[in-house]
Amino acid sequence: MNTLLTHIIPLMVALAMACSCSGGSAQAASEAAPAKMEAAAFCADSAMEYARRQVAFGPRTPGSAAHDACRDYLVAQLRTFGADTVIVQSGSAVAWDGKTLPISNILAQYNPTTTARVILLAHYDTRPWADREPDEARRNTPIDGANDGASGVAVLLEIARQLNLKAPEIGVDILLTDVEDYGAPDWEQVDNQEATWCLGADYFAAHMPYTTANRPRFGILLDMVGGRNARFHREYLSSRLAQSVTAKVWAMAKRLGLDNRFIQSEGNAITDDHMPLIRRGIPVCNIIENNAADTGTFPATWHTLSDNIANLDPATMTDAGVVVLTIVYNEKP
């Protein structure tokens, strides 16, 4: 993903129309929350293990053997976690560098015949270049993508495992998108740099397996949800273009006592996988670390070789997972 320049925003808006299970920190903090809400169960250790497994494949750059092995692992896990259907949507897209990249979006459905549905998504590909790496000589090296890629997927795998243990009342689609992070590096001069990101989500949005009857009522995107001391501000585009679900997420975080993690103020505008779905009429909120205390935008590990498993914090993933899963369990058909 990338941060949008503020001058692009008005145009975009116009165009867009033995694990430590349970709620963990959410449960402890919820005692002080004004309106009590029982936090959904979520296992931090499981989520951490799912992130570790992804990173162990190596960088999951589009078309690589590591990417394909990770894709197969994710499909197998979702089947193990009782998804009623798991499909791989295959396609391709021409990237900014002229390469034709294969796309494999993974879609798992729970309660597939239920028309009242929500969609939860995260990207599983990782960035081929560490273009923010302080050491210039290493900027062509692919990153581990522990936070940027694996963390969101790990949270969704743990959510899938929980959905298998306790069924939701609504239908739930889990979409693991491909080719999110192949956007042109800053050193390349390309037209419309913003359009070079999110190619897998673009493809999904153009080939959605929905009718007007069973189209998800809203979606939640998880991206970079595993950073240490991460704070989630309301991402600007979500807050403007997917207002009700964004309000729902931050209100739930408050009720769970997690407003030290989910900050009740607006953050940066971010090009990410929520936008293709928003453009197709599904309001999707992006939970992403931005407005980091030290950098003002993304965390310092973003698109660097330090985006590795050692810098991942299971407590952050747990807070994100608990908020999303508690929303899912409280959603009525």
Ligand SMILES: [Zn+2]
């Ligand atoms: Zn990225």
